Amino acid sequence: MEKNLKIINACDTNCPVKKSLSILSGKWTMMILYQINTRTIRYGELKRAVVGISEKMLIQELNSLVEHNLVSKKAYPEIPPKVEYKLTELGLKTLPIIDQIAAFGLENLV
Amino acid sequence: MEKNLKIINACDTNCPVKKSLSILSGKWTMMILYQINTRTIRYGELKRAVVGISEKMLIQELNSLVEHNLVSKKAYPEIPPKVEYKLTELGLKTLPIIDQIAAFGLENLV
């Protein structure tokens, strides 16, 4: 499966790493994906889970993730508002990345 | 191995994802690791491989990676200078992350 990633080409505009990072980079993006993970989660819960993020950033990131089709959003017409987020099929495919990043942090960083 | 990463805690200062990203985030960092990969590579080669990066950024990133012990540097006392970089043992442990990111890009992004 991950056999011949050793055949390396220069990182130009078609570099798969560059393309992935164009969507996944940013201070909060991967932490949000990590927190959503396999669950369905409300905006408020997520805000509490991602400690330190501002509402502006969280909304901004979520909008961007929805735009990129990594996250889906379901708003219930209730008062007070209730909005749920979860990973799309594509979003779920980022979890192996996140898992590796988490594992690296756990095993190697203080 | 990656069994119970489902037990999720809030992302505070001890979040492994956050800790990893503090080292690995940035526009060029992972692309540089991807390019170095398992080889020993000179500064100039690397510069050609990471298309679009400026010398300042490349040096800055390499210094930071050396500081974080992901990359080792060997300078030969020659003129013109010759400097080789390669991943350390710790740096090699980031390759599974990079591989996942590359795979995601290849399989899912245009």
Added chain:
DNA sequence: AATATTTCTAACTATTTAGTAAGCACCCAA
């Protein structure tokens, strides 16, 4: 004597990204 080579530094500027603070909408409960 002038020029090219290779790695790296420094000063300065521009751009991108993130943080702060205030407020809106809606309905319910006190």
Added chain:
DNA sequence: TTGGGTGCTTACTAAATAGTTAGAAATATT
């Protein structure tokens, strides 16, 4: 009538990140 809970927006400011330009150092080659 006031205030609370929830999700979100806007305007403004600050900080982090990246780009540009110029140049140094020592030798080989022209």
